[in-house]
Amino acid sequence: MAQSAFLKAVRGEPVPHTPVWYMRQAGRSLPEYLALREGVGMLESCMTPELVVEITLQPVRRYDVDAAIFFSDIVLPLKAVGVDLDIKPGVGPVVAHPVRTLADVEAIPDLTPEHVPFITEAVRTLVAELGATPLIGFAGAPFTVASYLVEGGPSKEHAKTKAMMFGAPEVWDALMRKIGAMAASYLEVQVAAGASAVQLFDSWAGALTPDDYRTHVMPHSARVLERAGALGVPRIHFGVGTSNLLGLMGEAGADVVGVDWRTPLASAIPLVGDRAVQGNLDPTLVFAPTEVMTARAAEVIEAGRAARGHVFNLGHGVIPSTDPDQLARLTEFVQTYPLSR
Numbered sequence: 001m002a003q004s005a006f007l008k009a010v011r012g013e014p015v016p017h018t019p020v021w022y023m024r025q026a027g028r029s030l031p032e033y034l035a036l037r038e039g040v041g042m043l044e045s046c047m048t049p050e051l052v053v054e055i056t057l058q059p060v061r062r063y064d065v066d067a068a069i070f071f072s073d074i075v076l077p078l079k080a081v082g083v084d085l086d087i088k089p090g091v092g093p094v095v096a097h098p099v100r101t102l103a104d105v106e107a108i109p110d111l112t113p114e115h116v117p118f119i120t121e122a123v124r125t126l127v128a129e130l131g132a133t134p135l136i137g138f139a140g141a142p143f144t145v146a147s148y149l150v151e152g153g154p155s156k157e158h159a160k161t162k163a164m165m166f167g168a169p170e171v172w173d174a175l176m177r178k179i180g181a182m183a184a185s186y187l188e189v190q191v192a193a194g195a196s197a198v199q200l201f202d203s204w205a206g207a208l209t210p211d212d213y214r215t216h217v218m219p220h221s222a223r224v225l226e227r228a229g230a231l232g233v234p235r236i237h238f239g240v241g242t243s244n245l246l247g248l249m250g251e252a253g254a255d256v257v258g259v260d261w262r263t264p265l266a267s268a269i270p271l272v273g274d275r276a277v278q279g280n281l282d283p284t285l286v287f288a289p290t291e292v293m294t295a296r297a298a299e300v301i302e303a304g305r306a307a308r309g310h311v312f313n314l315g316h317g318v319i320p321s322t323d324p325d326q327l328a329r330l331t332e333f334v335q336t337y338p339l340s341r
């Protein structure tokens, strides 16, 4: 495991090849996933260790990627403590009673390992099955999880969330502390059971100005990353549309900053300081002819050499209509691309 290209890259050590994994590598792009999920709800599948193990392993078998990502969802810890929510196909997380008041926040229980025995079981089994392939655990960052809780579902503008942030700072602070502590506890469970690294997904942080991020969000994400850091595992911090936040997302306590595809790595690397980067091929390039896709992947790898370390990934999740064979070709291309270091 110590020889893993992924772990070497995140520590900034020389690598045998550029490591690669994909956000949403498990899921609807894989026919074997669709077959397994038939008649099983998303949250139900996340709470069934045999399904979590099998779904997490599917892309590792198919692509021989350099890391597995635990199959779950950012709202799963909320579900586990009893928040009434569902994940609707084609929509995303939907919360029955959106959070508006301090009483709403206080009604959400704190997460303990006893809430998520199925996570511990799934991670332990996975780590044994994966052998030398590292498992990445993950949690949703406070802002992104808050958006689902406050809006009640997916949102483009995050208007209610930001209205609380600007207009009800005491409710906002209590909510961010509550779900930040929950994210940290959730990561602790995954690492205690054997996860080798963690990723904090702040997918919607790109909706914020740098000042608002620094004042209202970063301290809460920093506390999550600090607790994860105390466990001794590398921490990846990712968001979408974050070109103006990359420096702050690194400073929040990340070892690796995830970059979406809109920001060229050459621009991102000077912003993140002495940290590794992860990313960032446009996920739609898998629909281009293979040689177009691989030429663009080569540009990403070349640009990544300027960083302390580089983990290849897409700039956001695998699009469900992606052809798995094309992703297999991309993986092989990245893993066999010549190194100059």
Ligand SMILES: Cc1c2[nH]c(c1CCC(=O)O)Cc1[nH]c(c(CCC(=O)O)c1C)Cc1[nH]c(c(CCC(=O)O)c1C)Cc1[nH]c(c(C)c1CCC(=O)O)C2
Pocket (backbone or CB within 6 Å): 022, 023, 024, 025, 026, 027, 028, 037, 042, 069, 070, 071, 072, 073, 074, 075, 087, 088, 089, 090, 091, 092, 093, 138, 144, 201, 203, 317
């Ligand atoms: C914002 C967010 C969510 N969930 C997640 C994020 C952060 C990452 C990102 O920015 O994409 C995180 C997540 N969700 C899922 C994973 C699995 C691990 C992996 O990356 O392979 C991870 C890391 C499974 C999932 N989470 C979800 C699916 C699809 C559900 C299904 O297969 O029926 C999967 C595989 C559902 C979900 N859950 C969420 C959305 C937006 C959706 C998609 C809704 C849809 O289009 O159907 C919330």
